Amino acid sequence: MLVVSTLVGCLEVALAVVVVLLYVRTQPPPDTPVDHSALAAGLLSFGVITGVVAFLLSALFVLPAVALAGLPRRRSGGREAWWRVPPAVAVLVAPPVVGFAAYNRVEARSALLFWAAATAALSAGGLAARSRNPAQLRRVATWGSALVAGTGLLGALGLGTGLLPAYEPPLIGPATMPGTWVDHTGGTLVFTPDGRVTASGVGEHAPGDPPDGPSRRCAGSGTWTYAPGRDPRAQRVRVLVPGCAWPPEWSVGGTGSRPRIERPLGSPESGKRYGLRKATAGP
Incomplete structure (x- = not known):
């Protein structure tokens, strides 16, 4: 027994x-x-x-x-x-x-x-x-x-x-972008509806940097555009800020209620990612 x-x-x-x-x-x-x-x-x-x-x-x-x-x-x-x-x-x-x-x-x-x-x-x-x-x-x-x-x-x-819904990034659209996006250390990207973006303390990980290496920070103003892609995984947000040495294209992650924009740390094969989540609904 x-x-x-x-x-x-x-x-x-x-x-x-x-x-x-x-x-x-x-x-x-x-x-x-x-x-x-x-x-x-x-x-x-x-x-x-x-x-x-x-x-x-x-x-x-x-x-x-x-x-x-x-x-x-x-x-x-x-x-x-x-x-x-x-x-x-x-x-x-x-x-x-x-x-x-x-x-x-x-x-x-x-x-x-x-x-x-x-x-x-x-x-x-x-x-x-x-x-x-x-x-x-x-x-x-x-x-x-x-x-x-x-x-x-x-x-x-x-x-x-597909009977059990595997994770898929939310389909956000350009109307979702305006507002403040924040990372885990308080760095922010502030997007405005007119296509402008302001970076403050955002992690700067250039291609080829080791994923576990120290994170540099950058700040400045630039522009952003949204590309829908063929499906939610292919949508991209292009962020160009002079002086910030990161890849311009960010992928979309998170959930519909808590969307994120993110990019790989080091090579894509490392599996590590750096992201910012949507913190506010407006600019």
């Missing part, structure tokens, strides 16, 4: 990781590319920690909940009811959740949501662990792995066919 419950907990975490990875594909990419080797090592360590935590939670909550749920059957000789497991889990989980929430002054709504989620996750392990059938472990491993792999496969197919 303990092994089955621990396996269910690990499969739940694996399913959550797959869902998160699919969700990430629908969001804007980070400015710094993902280090896949570091990610793999981190997932391996995370898997070990997950197994230990799932084991402890099973021993502390799931098995006692299954035992509590079986008390009426043992006393009356009746049939064991599966529906008693979730309430037993909820009762056992409530004290530590209440204590943690009170000590850390967590909002009641957040504490209730966490309590409900923990109850649901641990109840799944309890329901699976109720069976004393020796084949239960194999069934849980088979069907759980199939669920995780199937979710990943369906998600990949959804991304490939």
Whole structure:
């Protein structure tokens, strides 16, 4: 029972990781590319920690909940009811959740949501662990792995066919540009409707500069134009400021509510980007 419950907990975490990875594909990419080797090592360590935590939670909550749920059957000789497991889990989980929430002054709504989620996750392990059938472990491993792999496969197919919307830059248009655009250090580009732009403290990364090298800053006035391109990924904003040694064409990123203009740091192959987000609606 303990092994089955621990396996269910690990499969739940694996399913959550797959869902998160699919969700990430629908969001804007980070400015710094993902280090896949570091990610793999981190997932391996995370898997070990997950197994230990799932084991402890099973021993502390799931098995006692299954035992509590079986008390009426043992006393009356009746049939064991599966529906008693979730309430037993909820009762056992409530004290530590209440204590943690009170000590850390967590909002009641957040504490209730966490309590409900923990109850649901641990109840799944309890329901699976109720069976004393020796084949239960194999069934849980088979069907759980199939669920995780199937979710990943369906998600990949959804991304490939467009049913699951993969990330795409917003289509902004020239009317979006007027206003102040700011980078992560406070540097700004101020665009005006008449095609003028003013730079103040904007990072100056010339082609060929190392992505991790020190960032120079430039300021000045110049002009801007917008080119729609054939699709959202091809749209460009051309920014020319005398004295600022950056590539003139900026691509579009971010989201519709928080658009960005950005350009590569160093070579495009580095994957690192420098960007400014729209901060105000007007010039």
